[in-house]
Amino acid sequence: MSGRDARAWTAAAVFGALWGAAEVTLGALLSAARVPLGGVVMASLGVVCLVTARRLHPAPGQSLAMGAVVAFLKVFSMGGLLLGPVVGILTEALAVELAFSALGVRLPAAMLGGAAALASAPAWMLLWAALLTGPEAVQVVERAMRMAAATAGWRGATSGGLVAALVSAVAVVGAGVGAMAWRLAGRVVARVRGRA
Amino acid sequence: MKKKLAFALAAAALGVAFLRWSPGPWLALLAATAAALLFEPAALRRAWTGRTLVSILLASGVTGVAVAWSASAPAGIRAGLAMLLRVLVVVVVASLASRHVDHESWRRALARLGLQRVGLACGLALNAMPHLVEAWRDAWIALAVRRRRRHPRWRDLPALAETLLAHAARLVDETAVAAALRGSLALGPRPPVLEGCSPLVVVLTGRSGAGKTPAAERLAGALAAGGVPVFGFLQPPLWLDGRKAGFDIVDIRSGARAVLGRRRDAEGQHGTPFVFHEEGFALARKALAAPPRDAVLVVDEIGPVELRGEGHWPAVAQAWKAARPRAAVLTLRRQLIPAFLGLLGATDVVVVDAEDEPDAATAALAALSPALPPGPR
Numbered sequence: 001m002s003g004r005d006a007r008a009w010t011a012a013a014v015f016g017a018l019w020g021a022a023e024v025t026l027g028a029l030l031s032a033a034r035v036p037l038g039g040v041v042m043a044s045l046g047v048v049c050l051v052t053a054r055r056l057h058p059a060p061g062q063s064l065a066m067g068a069v070v071a072f073l074k075v076f077s078m079g080g081l082l083l084g085p086v087v088g089i090l091t092e093a094l095a096v097e098l099a100f101s102a103l104g105v106r107l108p109a110a111m112l113g114g115a116a117a118l119a120s121a122p123a124w125m126l127l128w129a130a131l132l133t134g135p136e137a138v139q140v141v142e143r144a145m146r147m148a149a150a151t152a153g154w155r156g157a158t159s160g161g162l163v164a165a166l167v168s169a170v171a172v173v174g175a176g177v178g179a180m181a182w183r184l185a186g187r188v189v190a191r192v193r194g195r196a
Numbered sequence: 197m198k199k200k201l202a203f204a205l206a207a208a209a210l211g212v213a214f215l216r217w218s219p220g221p222w223l224a225l226l227a228a229t230a231a232a233l234l235f236e237p238a239a240l241r242r243a244w245t246g247r248t249l250v251s252i253l254l255a256s257g258v259t260g261v262a263v264a265w266s267a268s269a270p271a272g273i274r275a276g277l278a279m280l281l282r283v284l285v286v287v288v289v290a291s292l293a294s295r296h297v298d299h300e301s302w303r304r305a306l307a308r309l310g311l312q313r314v315g316l317a318c319g320l321a322l323n324a325m326p327h328l329v330e331a332w333r334d335a336w337i338a339l340a341v342r343r344r345r346r347h348p349r350w351r352d353l354p355a356l357a358e359t360l361l362a363h364a365a366r367l368v369d370e371t372a373v374a375a376a377l378r379g380s381l382a383l384g385p386r387p388p389v390l391e392g393c394s395p396l397v398v399v400l401t402g403r404s405g406a407g408k409t410p411a412a413e414r415l416a417g418a419l420a421a422g423g424v425p426v427f428g429f430l431q432p433p434l435w436l437d438g439r440k441a442g443f444d445i446v447d448i449r450s451g452a453r454a455v456l457g458r459r460r461d462a463e464g465q466h467g468t469p470f471v472f473h474e475e476g477f478a479l480a481r482k483a484l485a486a487p488p489r490d491a492v493l494v495v496d497e498i499g500p501v502e503l504r505g506e507g508h509w510p511a512v513a514q515a516w517k518a519a520r521p522r523a524a525v526l527t528l529r530r531q532l533i534p535a536f537l538g539l540l541g542a543t544d545v546v547v548v549d550a551e552d553e554p555d556a557a558t559a560a561l562a563a564l565s566p567a568l569p570p571g572p573r
Binding site: 018140189 | 259262267306358361368375
């Protein structure tokens with residue numbers, strides 16, 4: 001990140017602080033209360049902060065720097081450093097960074113980044129569960145999922161297809177969150193600078 | 197040493213636990229337990245609480261039963277046991293990490309990776325966090341009062357988010373401007389320090405309107421009248437209703453004048469309320485180009501923009517290196533003096549405060565005298 005001034009860095013720090021504050025308060029609460037889809041809610045808040053900062057002060061590497069800042073702040077979360085959320089935060093930041101680097105600071109990049117960021121949460125969860133339970137248990141779950149899919153009318157479904165369907169559904173929600181974040185960021189830019 | 201060994205054992209335990217090798221989980225549990233005993237035995241007690249153990253046993257039992265039902269009983273036992281051991285390992289390693297990976301070790305790791313600016317951003321974020329939480333609370337209360345309800349409605353959340361994000365955006369600008377005004381180069385791009393022998397530097401300082409520019413103008417006139425070659429530029433301000441409305445550039449040698457900046461609050465550039473004009477920069481470049489030998493360089497004024505290597509800085513740096521002036525007179529804001537002197541590599545420095553000196557031009561001329569040729573001045 002080599003912006004013309006310090007704004008790209010201060011944006012990474014201040015919007016990282018905003019996201020970090022949400023992670024250590026609301027994130028810890030949702031996690032402790034085992035609220036379903038709590039990870040998706042937190043990832044959505046992260047996408048809003050990442051997209052707004054990038055739209056205000058675009059600079060390559062800014063989203064990654066913000067991810068590192070939030071991972072650092074997560075150390076102050078109740079219960080100390082939690083490896084899973086830290087990996088999740090860094091993955092989200094990387095997804096948004098790659099999307100903006102590839103497509104430029106535009107709406108499609110925000111949608112792609114949002115989709116990848118939100119889809120990374122269930123992808124990590126499934127990978128983590130597969131690693132912990134072992135290959136035999138994964139086979140059992142695969143069989144059960146295929147049976148459930150067949151019962152629901154989706155015959156010949158593979159486990160890869162089922163996982164892809166789940167991740168894609170979350171990715172669609174993520175694309176919507178990315179678009180909403182882009183719109184919100186536009187309103188913030190207009191409010192701060194007096195133009196969109 | 198003990199800490200390093202414990203962390204190596206914990207990392208090895210995490211790696212071995214997930215190998216498709218039947219003794220793997222057992223060895224991993226051994227390594228994780230050894231790491232905890234070596235470094236902090238209490239971590240085991242904290243990690244393996246009764247409630248956690250019951251949960252792990254239940255989850256592993258369900259997995260084992262599912263695999264036994266699907267394949268065979270021995271396969272079920274193996275799968276359940278392997279999962280039990282893996283989760284025990286993960287819980288111990290996570291417990292060790294949560295206690296011993298603190299913000300200081302994070303900062304050290306970032307510095308070791310050459311990411312000092314990320315470390316500074318982390319520190320800034322840590323300071324900004326309580327302020328942002330307070331801003332969120334204030335926005336929430338303000339909205340509740342406006343809606344005449346104890347709590348705002350769910351549909352008010354987007355407006356709240358917009359308010360908070362706009363507040364954060366303003367904080368970004370204020371922080372960057374504050375850092376620039378204090379001459380902090382830590383987060384912005386910094387131009388390289390000018391190497392080589394520095395001439396005598398006389399710094400004219402004082403608050404805005406203290407008379408720095410008139411003093412520099414009188415000093416340049418006195419030097420020229422005394423036969424000392426002078427080059428550089430002045431930046432006379434324009435005042436309107438007691439407010440600085442802009443500034444021009446004046447070439448000291450030719451007397452040519454051009455517009456440099458005009459106040460346009462909403463469209464200000466470089467974090468200032470002014471819009472800059474290229475003709476002003478062009479005249480400044482011309483004023484600093486082809487300098488006479490053994491001359492005195494006068495630069496009135498350089499600021500945060502130049503500290504980032506922009507504005508007049510490339511021309512000033514070029515003149516500093518190429519012309520080798522016998523002395524330099526710079527007008528600077530007080531808080532920027534250390535940063536600029538560091539950037540110029542200046543060691544022989546006299547500071548003249550226009551607020552304290554009744555005749556700053558005469559005081560600056562006296563400060564310059566060791567570098568001036570003998571003769572009438």
